[in-house]
Amino acid sequence: MSPGMSEATVKEFADKFKIFGKWSVDDVEVRDPGLKRYISLKPMIMPHSGGRHEHRRFAKAEVNIVERLANMFMRPGPNGGKKTKALKIVRNALEIIHLRTGENPIQVLVRALENAAPREDVTRLSYGGIVYFKAVDISPQRRLDLALRYIAQGAREAAFRSRKTTDEALADEIILAAQNDNRSLAIRKKNELERVALASR
Numbered sequence: 001m002s003p004g005m006s007e008a009t010v011k012e013f014a015d016k017f018k019i020f021g022k023w024s025v026d027d028v029e030v031r032d033p034g035l036k037r038y039i040s041l042k043p044m045i046m047p048h049s050g051g052r053h054e055h056r057r058f059a060k061a062e063v064n065i066v067e068r069l070a071n072m073f074m075r076p077g078p079n080g081g082k083k084t085k086a087l088k089i090v091r092n093a094l095e096i097i098h099l100r101t102g103e104n105p106i107q108v109l110v111r112a113l114e115n116a117a118p119r120e121d122v123t124r125l126s127y128g129g130i131v132y133f134k135a136v137d138i139s140p141q142r143r144l145d146l147a148l149r150y151i152a153q154g155a156r157e158a159a160f161r162s163r164k165t166t167d168e169a170l171a172d173e174i175i176l177a178a179q180n181d182n183r184s185l186a187i188r189k190k191n192e193l194e195r196v197a198l199a200s201r
Contacts, residue, residue, distance in 0.1 A: 017043040019066055019106060020091050023098075028107045032114040034140040039065050039110060047090075048083065061141060065109065066090060072152035073166075089166050093155075096171035105174075112177035116150055116186035117143035120197035135197040146193075147186060151177060154185030 018024050025041040038061045047067035053059035060068065073079055073086035097105035122133040138146070151173050158169035176184035182191070 017045055019044065019047060019064075020094070021045050023094065023104055023106050025106055028104065028110055030110055030114070032117070035114060035117060035144055037061065038140050038144050039113065040068075041065065041106070041110075046087070048087065058141065065113070066094075066106065068148055069109070069152065072148050073156075075152075089170060092167035093170035093174065096168060097174060100171070100175060108178045109174055112151060112174045112184075112186070113144060113147045115180045116147040116177045116184070116190050118146055118190040118193045119143065120194050122197050122200045133196075133200040135201045147190075150186035150189045153189075157185060 025043055028041055030036045030039050030041075040062050042062075042064050044064055047064045047070065049063055049067060053063050067087075070083070070086040070090045073089055074081055074083060079085055094105035094109075097103075097108050101108055118138060120135050121138050123136050124131055125134050151170075154173040154177075155166055155170035158164060158173065159166040162169070164172075173184055173186065177186045180187060182188060
């Protein structure tokens with residue numbers, strides 16, 4: 001966008017480029033100050049950047065958060081490299097979230113990521129052949145990476161050998177994580193990681 005654009009033109013531009021042409025990111029609020037810089041909410045019709053961030057370090061922080069979630073469903077296996085299929089799963093999940101909660105699904109996703117992002121981890125330290133674990137703080141970028149990974153993993157595991165589709169499993173996982181419900185695999189994983197770190201302080 002040109003710096004000479006008026007406020008009305010900027011708003012019109014943002015309205016035109018809603019996520020999947022449906023959901024605006026204008027009113028989405030990131031409450032976690034650590035993650036605010038890393039959760040990208042760039043308005044775009046189709047969250048598909050074509051990997052243009054790959055040539056710069058830490059540039060994945062500029063990739064829209066919906067696209068980053070879709071990328072988690074392109075892991076090696078049956079869905080490896082199938083971006084259109086991954087985007088379809090995420091779009092359908094956002095539709096289900098909107099129908100069930102009546103809220104902007106992007107806001108629900110952001111809340112889920114904030115709740116599922118672990119704050120502490122453990123590292124291995126070795127002194128004289130003795131290995132012990134030490135609790136360490138996690139960087140904001142890794143916190144977000146882990147939250148996205150746990151949510152996608154929870155959806156895949158819930159849909160495996162189940163009548164539930166991946167779309168429905170992802171919607172359930174995001175809604176439960178947004179409510180900080182322990183039935184969410186992402187919340188359980190985060191709590192387990194923080195419990196181990198607490199014991200290693």
